Amino acid sequence: MNKSRSKIRKNHRSNSKKEERLAEKLSELAVDSDESNAGEDGSAADSDTSTSANEKPKNQFDVGKPAQFPVSMWDLNHCDPKKCSGRKLARHGLMANLRLGQKFPGLVLTPVGTNCVSPLDKNIIESSGIAVVDCSWARLSETPFNKMKSPNPRLLPFLVAANPINYGKPCKLSCVEAIAATMYITGFKEEATWYLNKFSWGHSFLTLNQELLDSYAGCKNSKEILEVQHKYLEKAEAEHSNRNRNVDFPTSESSSDEDE
Template sequence: MSSRKKGNARGNGKRTNHHVDKDYAERFNELAVDSSEESSSGSQSDGEGTEPAFTVAMWDLNHCDPKKCSGRKLSRHNLIKNLKLGQRFPGLVLSPVGTQCVSPNDKDIMEKSGLAVIDCSWAKIDETPFGRMKSPCPRLLPFLVAANPINYGKPYQLSCVEALAAAMFITGHKQEAKFYLSKFSWGHSFLELNSEALDLYSQCTDSKSVLEAQEKFLESARNEKDERPMWPPSESSSGSDDEET
């Protein structure tokens, strides 16, 4: 992430007709309360998860602040492979130019050929050379809400690690998702905030059924008052430059 005014271009529905549900987003933010003590003391009941056996990769367009980029942090921990422009990736790629959503049907592709993300900014989307980041399996992500300190509570504005974890979770690699999120102090909040949606998506089959589940989830959110407890990490209010997203 390069600033609070920029969101990164992950494989999500903002490049398609899968509209951002503004009413839900506003309700979400109204319900968010500052409970930093409770957030910082939270822990993952299932431990830190399991490191994936498949390749996890990234094209880094250098649009983000290196101090706040979750992809850069994963790279420093040798948890992500850096790809060069023009280099083809054989597995699943989270990309705004995808035409299908990630679904449980993608599990075999991910296990055999890996998972990659494009780290670029929405503010520079028009100058991003997607044609030089090729894959036979580009994918979008369905409606999800960010938990990272920069874009907490915003639909679709996911950091690299959140996008990767979402794809892992939806395809049945829940422990692998937890492993990657565990590298960030706020990571567990992503699964907590999106637990209902992620569970719905992970129970689907193909891209079509994921989109149907998305609409079902958004319709339910519009019709029912959502009283789930939500809280931003302490960094979201302090604006700390030390935390990475």
């Protein structure tokens, strides 16, 4: 856990102070991730599990259930193909690739979305599916969003990444984390778990964000989602400030007393 906290603090130097404080708070509540068991692409490492003779073998791939709606992505080739969670899902037939210029009728997670994902989007996903724009935040200016159209563009609310590349960073979610978060918030929790469990670190995403995800899933619309996000950030900042005020540092006078 100390190693994970140190890594989070190091990676947050370029983030805002509020996001850094919240990420540090969440890291204290998190369990150790399984990054040490992940392959180069962050995928689950193969391992044998011992079971009794009468017990059916079970592993992480048995948890949850596959989606009964389309799951797709536009891949802009901005990231390392060996570490991209979206490409791993596509290789295994769990996510379809969309062409530039191809319109997607379902919900699309994109940086140019105007509304936040909410439980109101469940019917859209159920009938037409989810897609994600896999691009780098550092290259948004060169991303052809006009060639990736959907009637339902959406943004995700505040969440913390658990993938090995951006562990502990606010809002730096991988493709599978973004897809799973959308599923969870809109009522497809088993499907979200099924996708996350294709990665050895997937369970850590739910651990880090359980409180937020459950709160978001209990909202009625985007407005309530944003209110929950705002209150959570304020609460985290207040708790961080109170914890710092309660630290009892020794004074120079007490040091002198001890010496005497």
